[in-house]
Amino acid sequence: MAEIKFEKAMKRLEQIVEELEKGELDIDKSLEIFEEGIKMSRLCAKKLTEAEAKIEKLTRNQKGELVAELFPVEEDPEEDPNGKEE
Amino acid sequence: MTASSPSQPAKGPQVFTVTELTKVIRGVLEVQFDSVWVEGEISNLRVPSSGHAYFVLKDEKAQVRCVLFKNYRAGAKYKPEDGDHVVLFGRLSVYEPRGEYQVIVEALEPRGLGALQKAFEQLKEKLAKEGLFDPARKRPLPEFPWKVGVVTSATGAAVRDILNILRRRNPKVSVLLHPVKVQGEGAAEEIAAAIETLNRIEDIDLLIVGRGGGSIEDLWAFNEEIVARAIAGSRLPVISAVGHEIDFTIADFVADLRAPTPSAAAELAVPLLSHTVDDLRQFTDRMMESLGGRVREYRELLRRLIDRRFFREPLQVLAPLAQRMDDLNLRLFRGLGQWVVLQRARLAGLSQQLTQASPGRNLARLEERRAHLHHLLLRQTQTLARTAKERLESFEQQLRRQMAHGLTLEKKRFEAAAKNLNALSPLAILDRGYSICLHAGAAVKSSEDVAVGDPVRVRLARGELDCKVEHKH
Numbered sequence: 001m002a003e004i005k006f007e008k009a010m011k012r013l014e015q016i017v018e019e020l021e022k023g024e025l026d027i028d029k030s031l032e033i034f035e036e037g038i039k040m041s042r043l044c045a046k047k048l049t050e051a052e053a054k055i056e057k058l059t060r061n062q063k064g065e066l067v068a069e070l071f072p073v074e075e076d077p078e079e080d081p082n083g084k085e086e
Numbered sequence: 087m088t089a090s091s092p093s094q095p096a097k098g099p100q101v102f103t104v105t106e107l108t109k110v111i112r113g114v115l116e117v118q119f120d121s122v123w124v125e126g127e128i129s130n131l132r133v134p135s136s137g138h139a140y141f142v143l144k145d146e147k148a149q150v151r152c153v154l155f156k157n158y159r160a161g162a163k164y165k166p167e168d169g170d171h172v173v174l175f176g177r178l179s180v181y182e183p184r185g186e187y188q189v190i191v192e193a194l195e196p197r198g199l200g201a202l203q204k205a206f207e208q209l210k211e212k213l214a215k216e217g218l219f220d221p222a223r224k225r226p227l228p229e230f231p232w233k234v235g236v237v238t239s240a241t242g243a244a245v246r247d248i249l250n251i252l253r254r255r256n257p258k259v260s261v262l263l264h265p266v267k268v269q270g271e272g273a274a275e276e277i278a279a280a281i282e283t284l285n286r287i288e289d290i291d292l293l294i295v296g297r298g299g300g301s302i303e304d305l306w307a308f309n310e311e312i313v314a315r316a317i318a319g320s321r322l323p324v325i326s327a328v329g330h331e332i333d334f335t336i337a338d339f340v341a342d343l344r345a346p347t348p349s350a351a352a353e354l355a356v357p358l359l360s361h362t363v364d365d366l367r368q369f370t371d372r373m374m375e376s377l378g379g380r381v382r383e384y385r386e387l388l389r390r391l392i393d394r395r396f397f398r399e400p401l402q403v404l405a406p407l408a409q410r411m412d413d414l415n416l417r418l419f420r421g422l423g424q425w426v427v428l429q430r431a432r433l434a435g436l437s438q439q440l441t442q443a444s445p446g447r448n449l450a451r452l453e454e455r456r457a458h459l460h461h462l463l464l465r466q467t468q469t470l471a472r473t474a475k476e477r478l479e480s481f482e483q484q485l486r487r488q489m490a491h492g493l494t495l496e497k498k499r500f501e502a503a504a505k506n507l508n509a510l511s512p513l514a515i516l517d518r519g520y521s522i523c524l525h526a527g528a529a530v531k532s533s534e535d536v537a538v539g540d541p542v543r544v545r546l547a548r549g550e551l552d553c554k555v556e557h558k559h
Contacts, residue, residue, distance in 0.1 A: 007229040010362075013369045020376035027384060034377045041370040048363065051232060051258035055249060057240060058264045058283070066283060071240075071263055 004040075006047045013040040105182070112180035115187055119178035124150065124189060125197060128170045141166070143174065143189070151188040152176070164195055171197040202302060206309050209336055213311075218318045219339045225323045227343060227355065230362065231291035233260040234355055235284035235322065237277055240265035244298040244327070244348035251352035256359040262290060267307075268297035274310035281316040281324070293320060294351045295337065296327030308335035317341055327351030407501075415478055417517075422474060426467050428545065433463060435527040516547035533558045 016037035020030060057071035102110070126143035133139045137156035142149050152174065154166075166172060174194035180187045213219060234252065238244045240263060252259050264280040267273040277295065284290055295317065297305070307313060308328045317324050317340045326341035327348040338344040345351035437456050516522070522545040523530040530536055536555050544551040 006232070010230070010365065010369075013366070013373070017369050017372045017376065020373055020380075023376070023380065027380060030377055030380055034373060037370075037373045041366065041373070044366050048258065048359075048366070052260075053253070053257055054260040056260070056262050058262065068262060071261075 004043060006044060009040045009043045009047075013037055013044065016040070104185070108180060108182045108185055111187075112182065115178045115180060121175065121177055122189070123173060123175050125173045126150070126171075128166050128172055129168055131166060131168050139166070141168075143172070151181075151186055152191050153188055154191040154194070158192055166194060166196075173197050202306065202309075206336070209309065209311055209314070210339065213314055213318075213336065213340065218314065223318075224342045227323050227325070228291045229357065231259060231356055233262060233290050235287070235290040235293045236261055236263045237266055237280040237284065237293060237295040238263070238297050238348070239268045242268065242298050244268075244296060247298075247347070247349040248294060248327075248352045251349050252356055255353065256356045256362075258359060259356050262287065269300065269304045269307055273307035274313050277307055278310075278312040278316035281313075281320055285321045290322055292355055293322045293324045294327055294345075294348070294355060295324055295341070296345070296348050296351060297329070298348060299330045299333070302333075305329050305333055305335055308337040310336070313337050314340045325351045325355055410501075411482065415482075418474060418478060419471075422467075422471050426471075429463060429467065432527045433460060439527075516545070519547075521546045 016033050019025060019033060020037070025033070055071045056068040058066045058068055061067050124143060126145045126149075128141050129144055129149075131139060131141040137159070139154040139159055141152050141154070143152050144150075172194045174189065174191045176189045176191040176193075178187060179190050217223070236245065236248055238248070245263060249261060252261060262284065264284055266276040266280045268277070281293065281295060284293055295308075295313075297308070305328055308326070314336045317326070317337055323342040324340075325343045325345050326335070326337045327345040327350065328335045328337055329347075331346040334344075343354060345354050433456075524543040524545060525536045525540055528535070530542060536542060536558070538555050538558060540555045542553050542555060544553055
């Protein structure tokens with residue numbers, strides 16, 4: 001993902017909430033970190049909205065290079081999921 | 087039978103009954119093969135209600151019947167199944183009713199397990215010594231992986247389980263599958279190479295390496311050193327997911343996290359999207375609430391401050407000041423009145439002196455002059471009073487204006503002005519305990535001004551005293 005990692009943003013947001021709830025900051029600092037918190041919150045929401053799942057499978061092309069191609073997933077596996085493989 | 091006893095033709099051939107023959111054979115077999123190891127594959131296994139197990143042990147060319155009696159079966163950990171390749175220990179016997187020889191099995195174990203088990207233990211010990219299983223090496227999993235690399239068979243149940251669960255928990259998570267052979271020749275090498283390949287892809291957050299359930303041989307690739315080393319060398323955190331809950335492989339020991347099954351690996355790998363969204367919403371709400379609370383608090387504090395009397399009725403704060411001013415005002419007028427009285431008394435004294443001192447002819451003129459002086463004096467005192475009053479009123483006006491602004495500086499200035507004004511009053515000094523000594527209508531400023539025996543009048547703040555000079559110093 002982009003500049004700030006989603007989990008970092010969530011962590012920071014959580015910290016900000018805790019600091020604000022402690023109520024030990026002056027109003028200027030409160031407003032400042034509140035603004036930062038809103039930024040983090042928007043960032044997380046944006047990332048969640050933007051994230052798009054892709055299911056890919058690596059295969060070799062004619063030149064023998066590994067390439068990712070979309071991998072179709074069957075919704076309803078009929079065989080015993082605990083069965084042996086291959 | 088015909089050819090069995092050619093050496094005794096005279097007595098005729100020795101004829102066994104079937105039972106006798108069987109007994110003899112049984113005796114021979116039981117003595118000769120009272121403890122044997124036999125290796126082969128189990129087939130036709132059946133366990134009737136008696137609880138004994140019957141099966142046929144076979145290889146490519148031959149087969150032998152076997153029986154595993156209930157009491158031997160009970161304690162054994164290994165439960166044989168058709169198709170299992172086993173080594174068994176027992177003795178040979180004959181089942182007489184059917185003339186069939188069979189192996190009475192006393193112990194059996196799956197073939198190969200011993201060797202694999204040994205290899206497993208040896209590798210485990212070696213890698214443990216190297217510190218590859220050290221808990222300190224285990225890396226935490228990313229909390230919100232966006233892309234998960236999966237190393238498993240593209241056709242097995244494991245990949246479907248993983249994909250289904252990942253999608254169910256978090257449809258935003260991408261998956262990159264590196265298909266590999268998970269059993270048989272070359273599987274371990276493929277798995278190791280896949281782990282290395284995926285480690286070179288930048289946007290992957292986490293690897294799941296595994297396969298579905300199978301026999302210990304099926305899972306063996308995950309017990310190979312090359313796989314263990316690939317996992318240990320992985321830049322990305324690795325979740326191992328091999329077989330079922332009960333299966334432990336070397337890969338499980340090296341991985342950052344062991345999942346009991348591929349499905350469980352998917353569950354451990356990603357948080358529920360709904361939880362993440364809830365967390366985000368909750369954080370945001372709490373932050374809003376918390377800051378909103380602060381703002382409300384401050385607003386309330388400000389309201390309480392503004393609500394104080396000082397702000398609501400600023401003039402009220404100046405009430406004591408106004409009172410003091412009224413008091414000064416009053417004293418000024420009283421002082422002025424007293425001054426007039428004093429002047430009048432002086433005038434009366436002068437008039438009397440004048441009357442006494444002047445001959446009768448001048449009386450009318452003197453009287454005229456006196457009336458004129460009196461008139462002047464009156465006018466003068468009135469003017470003085472008016473000026474003082476005007477000045478005072480101007481002060482008062484100024485003060486009111488200042489009070490309206492509620493300025494403390496002005497208050498101080500007023501007080502200073504009022505003090506000066508007070509000091510200007512000729513009688514203010516009397517209020518501080520001083521007195522004026524008068525002789526012949528004039529203030530006595532020096533003992534030279536009077537002689538012993540002279541009457542003097544002492545003017546106090548309130549009232550007067552008539553005294554006589556007794557001594558001079």
